[in-house]
Amino acid sequence: MTVPAVGVLALQGVFREHRLALEPLRAAVIEVRLPHNLEGLSGVVMPGGESTTIAKLLVSNRLDDALTGLAASGKGLWGTRARFERRGAPSA
16 A cells, blocks of 8 residues: 655644644655655645745745646645634633
């Protein structure tokens, strides 16, 4: 049986925690920082973080077009959200 290779975007956010969550599922987990890290992957998990910063890092690391190409080739992209909002919290 072939073990799937899954990338975790490792530019910002909780990428280590995402990697640790995937490893028990018997996936080969690759931290993605540059376009060559995408080679051979079945898909990429994109952990949440500050969206403006992530967008700038994607461009500066040349991953914006590379991830678009990965998705266009039929590979999976899964984004998670790091933000937790608490509204209407009772005052002390």
